[in-house]
Amino acid sequence: MTVAIEMGQTTAGAPAKLDLEELLATRLLVQGNSGSGKSHLLRRLLEQSAPWVQQTIIDPEGDFVSLGDRYGHLVIDAEQHTERGLQAAGERARMHRVSTVLNLEGLDAENQMRRAAAFLGGLFEVARDHWYPMLVVVDEAQLFAPAVAGEVSDEARKLSLGAMTNLMCRGRKRGLAGIIATQRLAKLAKNVAAEASNFLMGRTFLDIDMARAADLLGMERRQAEAFRDLERGQFMALGPALSRRPLGLRIGPTDTSPRNGTPRLMAMPESALEDARAIILAAPPPETVRTPRRPASPDLLDQLMAAKSAALRPEPAEPQISAEDLAERRERVDRVLRAILAQPDAGFRVIGVLYQEFVVRCRIEGLASVVPDLPEFRR
Ligand SMILES: Nc1ncnc2c1ncn2[C@@H]1O[C@H](COP(=O)(O)OP(=O)(O)OP(=O)(O)O)[C@@H](O)[C@H]1O
Ligand SMILES: [Mg+2]
Incomplete structure (x- = not known):
């Protein structure tokens, strides 16, 4: 069976298809500068594929939590769980085949890396009986697989890079299809980027990113210059799940919207x-201790089961x-x-x-x- 989802339209006006089965075997890299439309593209991909395949999104900015309301993804607020808890959650999500959004908003870089690594570790380490196919989307992947050491501890970087390498290099046999998006290709660890064989390249300004893109795609540098002229929402597609030749496409609309939209002038x-x-210049309010946004719920399994049955229930009418x-x-x-x-x-x-x-x-x-x-x- 071939399941192709529609990502939008080609520049020639034909439907732009993405072969899901092929994607499971070959992984995808999306690159484009800030505002080029990567998160929108990921949202379209997730929405279109939601009926076909289990998915999880590693979401550093809480952009994707709205998928929960519409498509039944369980939103896990990483801030409220330990690394051990998240590792267990990852394993259980696979065992029970529940789609999830790992919301890492509000955590510092070190904890974003540690907790994403723990959750990805859980997805990866689950017993063979549960190796069902699954899309694992990582937005802003350069945060989790940085090319060079940053301000975080070596340990956090090692954990996170290890998890991302496992996802992209060894995940396929376990049914995990890595889909990673990055603003800056030059900032993404080379071994992680190199494992993708499908690419969606959006607007790119910096020479160093363009050069990396050209190398990765086996293009002339001059050809890659065209990425500079792409508009928001326009991407160049290449790879077995997309197109055997470079193909221009425009990503179609989405059903849900990000929580943090583009600022508009008012x-x-x-x-x-x-x-x-x-x-x-009024006097500042007295200092208060920050309270957690929601009380932590200790039993993730209950949450997972509840989300699963919620996803299966028809939508209730507006009360x-x-x-x-x-x-x-x-x-x-x-x-x-x-x-x-x-x-x-x-x-x-x-x-x-x-x-x-x-x-x-x-x-x-x-x-x-x-x-x-x-x-x-x-x-
Ligand atoms: N194909 C599209 N059709 C309509 N609107 C789009 C499209 N692509 C992007 N947009 C809109 O443009 C804005 C920026 O897009 P998006 O957030 O996806 O960019 P991004 O590449 O993820 O940027 P960043 O790297 O800063 O996160 C959003 O408001 C989004 O809704
Ligand atoms: Mg984005």
């Missing part, structure tokens, strides 16, 4: 200099809010509003700033669905 708030001075509930929520919104207006400096603050604080507090209270808009707030 009108500046109107505020007098004196207001600004009072807000910006209807009763009139009583609605009135109760409005009352709570009013209370938040009164609390904000009761602050001694409320009269000095511009309306936009007050509104922002109001919205944030409502969200914290779980009242996002009944927040009035700015004109209503103004009234």
